[in-house]
Amino acid sequence: MLALEFPPLSHIVNWPGLAGDGQWWEINKVVLVYGAAVLFTLLIFILGNKKQLVPTGAQNLAEMAVEFVEDGIVMETMGKEGIKYTPYLLSLFFFIFFTNIFEVIPIIQMPASARIALPMFLALLSYVIYHGAGFKSHGIGYIKHALVPPGVPVALLILVVPIEFISKFLVQPFSHTVRLFANLLAGHILLVTFAVLSSGLVVAKWYVVFSPLPIIGVIFFTAFEVLVSFLQAYVFTLLTGVYINAAQSHEH
């Protein structure tokens, strides 16, 4: 009727290799998106590193972005103690944001975070960093700090300690990964769905009267995914800050 053929999920996230097909170093579209995101992140640092006393143009924009991460994430989650983590969190935020935003860039239209490799790697890297911060701050006592919440009756520890262990050492990196991955994959599927719908409806017979709906959907979700790209980068970075703070905090 509409010749509406929705591509398999693998066709919208699984890209064949441009070089080294099947090799561990295979270069495909997702790797190119990583590279572009790295370049744009570096650009932020380069622009922000200009020494003009009164910043204008790109330097001003870069400084605003850096201020946003420093004031909105680092200071909010860790205070002054967290300043040393600013370079990592700054890199994390911009790298994730740029990998996400390629979701809406025409022709590319692929968020690298919609493949689980990147969110998983970043979540594991953050996992190592925040537990490392915990051990650095508390020494071996960090294990007790992490597993035994203050004020819990001794009798309940047999229940609480395993729960805390599963929560902090097993589930936390998983939820950190999936939150970013699932949001971007869902957004990508939504955009493809509405694009296919729009395409199918404009060539349909009387169903063409419905065509404005998916077109509005495409426009709405494009705008929405711009917001999601930003928010998910913010949330991932914010949670990393929260986890670091929880690990190194002495407020027990």
Place this chain on the structure above:
Amino acid sequence: MQRIRLLFAAAAILLLGFLSFPHPASAAEEEAKYKDKYTEECAHMLAEGKTLDDCQTAPNPLLPETNEIIWGVVGFAVVFGAIAWKGLPAIKGSMDARTERIRSDLDAAEAQRTEATGVLAEYQAQLTDARSQSAAIIEEARQAADEVKATLVAKAEADVAEMRTKAAADIEAAKVQAIADLRGEVANLAIGAAEEVVGANLDRDASVALVEAYIDRVGANR
């Protein structure tokens, strides 16, 4: 937000399912061939000797499907237009405001620095003035002290000279007195001795006159 997105996704999938439902007239035709073009493409690929993995990747290594590109461009163009229309002026406004704030902060800091430099120069001038005044006061005090010292020394020297003069006079008077006393005593002794020697009383006044004349003569010879 997650729930809204899930609701939209569910609605989109339902709509897609409804619209994808095969038309009765064409259903038999489709069933005779393949389920859809992707299945057909995969069948051809397998027939060409490719693997199932090849069917599980995007047809083009870089480009999405044409319809995705077209509608992606439409969506992006509208969103970009809206951002350029409303968002960019706001972003530019906040950037300009930030630039202006930094510039005014720097100007204020420069003004305060200039003011502080002026105050410092003023303090330094006052300090220099105070130092020269204190030096003058010290010099004046030193001169006054020197004058007082000179006066006191002169007075002390005068007193010493006067005391010396008086002491010399006293000594001279004492000396004269002592000599006179001694002369009388010697005269008495000499007379006594002479009386003893000659065994007779001499006239006292004549004897004293003789002795004194003798002493004067002796003194004149010394």
